[in-house]
Amino acid sequence: MKRQLGKLIGAACLISAGLSHASEAPPTDFLDLAAGAVPVAFGANPETLKVGFDHVVSTIDGNPVGKVMTLKPGGPDSEIWFVYKLPAETIFTGFAIPNVSETPSPSQTFFRDVEIAGALNGPDGPFQPLAAATLATHAKKGEITQIPADIETPVRWVKLTLRGGVNVERDKTFFEFSEIIGVGSQTAVPMLETFTGKWRERGMKLEMKQDGASVSGCYDGVGDLQGVVSGNLLRATGTDRKSGVPSTFIFTVNDAGEVTGLRSTNGAPFKRYAGSADPKLVTECSKVETRPPGCGDIVHGIQFDFDSAVIRPDSTPVLDALHKGLSGADARSIRIVGHTSSEGSDEYNRALSERRAQSVVSSLVERGADAARLSALGQGETQPIADNSTEAGRSLNRRVEVQCFE
Numbered sequence: 061m062k063r064q065l066g067k068l069i070g071a072a073c074l075i076s077a078g079l080s081h082a083s084e085a086p087p088t089d090f091l092d093l094a095a096g097a098v099p100v101a102f103g104a105n106p107e108t109l110k111v112g113f114d115h116v117v118s119t120i121d122g123n124p125v126g127k128v129m130t131l132k133p134g135g136p137d138s139e140i141w142f143v144y145k146l147p148a149e150t151i152f153t154g155f156a157i158p159n160v161s162e163t164p165s166p167s168q169t170f171f172r173d174v175e176i177a178g179a180l181n182g183p184d185g186p187f188q189p190l191a192a193a194t195l196a197t198h199a200k201k202g203e204i205t206q207i208p209a210d211i212e213t214p215v216r217w218v219k220l221t222l223r224g225g226v227n228v229e230r231d232k233t234f235f236e237f238s239e240i241i242g243v244g245s246q247t248a249v250p251m252l253e254t255f256t257g258k259w260r261e262r263g264m265k266l267e268m269k270q271d272g273a274s275v276s277g278c279y280d281g282v283g284d285l286q287g288v289v290s291g292n293l294l295r296a297t298g299t300d301r302k303s304g305v306p307s308t309f310i311f312t313v314n315d316a317g318e319v320t321g322l323r324s325t326n327g328a329p330f331k332r333y334a335g336s337a338d339p340k341l342v343t344e345c346s347k348v349e350t351r352p353p354g355c356g357d358i359v360h361g362i363q364f365d366f367d368s369a370v371i372r373p374d375s376t377p378v379l380d381a382l383h384k385g386l387s388g389a390d391a392r393s394i395r396i397v398g399h400t401s402s403e404g405s406d407e408y409n410r411a412l413s414e415r416r417a418q419s420v421v422s423s424l425v426e427r428g429a430d431a432a433r434l435s436a437l438g439q440g441e442t443q444p445i446a447d448n449s450t451e452a453g454r455s456l457n458r459r460v461e462v463q464c465f466e
C-alpha cells in the first residue's frame with residue numbers, strides 16, 4: 061500500500077513540477093484549482109499574521125515552489141488554516157508536500173506541522189481528521205513528503221491547518237509553504253450552469269452568458285471573452301479590443317454566486333480574479349447574445365484518456381457546441397489544431413496533439429460536418445498561451461484551436 065501510494069504521489073508531484081514522463085499515467089491532484097478545488101475560507105491565529113485569498117490560492121495552484129504565507133511575522137506556535145470546496149465527493153488515499161526548503165534567513169522558516177481534515181456537510185464542518193505530518197527540511201529541490209491518509213472517507217470540503225516552524229530562530233518569524241497535493245478518487249462532476257450573470261469588484265467588471273457548454277462575455281470594459289465549461293470550471297480566453305493583449309481565465313461560480321478564480325494577462329503569472337454578483341451592472345456586451353465556439357476560437361474542455369486520442373464521454377457538450385458553431389461557418393476549409401502542455405518530449409507531444417485533433421475532426425464528422433473541408437494539425441507544446449509551471453496554466457495550454465480559411 062505505501063509503495064503504491066509513494067508511486068502515485070511521486071507522479072503527482074512530477075506533474076506539479078512539469079516533469080512527468082509521457083509513458084506514466086499521472087494521478088489527478090484533486091486539491092488543485094485546475095481540478096475544480098475552490099478556496100472558500102481562511103484564518104490565522106493570531107490574526108495579526110495577515111493571511112489572504114492569494115495565500116489560499118498559492119497552495120493549490122499547481123506550483124510547487126515555496127512561498128511566504130504570512131504578511132506579518134508570528135511566533136513559534138503561530139497557525140493558519142484554509143478551507144477548500146471540492147466539486148464532487150472525493151476519497152483521498154494520500155497527500156504530499158513538495159519542496160520543504162528553508163530560505164537562508166533567520167526571519168523565515170517553513171511551516172512544520174500539517175493537519176488535513178475533511179467534511180461532507182459544509183465548510184463549517186464537522187471536520188474529521190484525514191492525515192497529519194511533522195515536516196523536516198528536504199535535502200534537495202524536487203523532493204516530497206508523503207502523507208498517507210489515516211482514514212479513507214468521502215468528503216466535499218478539506219481543511220488544511222499549518223502550525224509552527226521547522227526552524228524558528230526569532231520571536232518574529234515569517235512562515236513559508238509550498239503546496240498541498242491530494243490523490244484518490246472522485247465521483248463524476250456535473251457541468252455547472254451558473255455562468256450567466258454580472259459581477260463586480262474593485263478594478264473588475266465582468267458579464268457573461270452561458271448556453272450549454274459555451275460562454276461569451278466581456279471584462280473590465282476592455283476585452284471580449286469566449287470560453288467553455290467543463291465540470292465546475294470555466295476556461296476562457298480574452299482579448300483587449302484596443303491593444304490586442306490576450307488574457308486567460310480559469311474560474312468558477314461559488315455557492316454564494318461569486319466568481320472566484322485566476323487571470324493571467326499577456327502570459328504573466330496568474331492573479332486573483334474574483335467578484336460579487338451585481339445584477340444592475342451594465343456592460344458593453346449586455347445586449348450581445350452568447351455564441352458557440354467557432355472559427356478563430358480556442359476551445360478547452362475536450363477531455364481525452366491519458367496517453368490516448370480517445371475522447372471521454374464528458375466532452376459531449378463541448379463537441380456539440382463546437383459542431384453548432386461551425387455548422388454555419390462560411391469557410392472553404394476548417395483546420396482543427398491540437399496543443400498540449402509541456403509534459404513529455406516535443407515530438408511525442410506533437411504526434412499526440414495531432415492524433416487528438418484528428419479525433420475531434422472525426423467527432424465533428426459523426427455529428428454531420430463535411431469531412432472534405434476538415435483537417436487536423438498538431439502543434440504539441442510549441443505554442444503555449446499560459447505558464448506551464450502551474451497546473452492552471454498547463455490545463456489552459458491543453459486545447460484545440462479552430463482555423464478557418466476562405
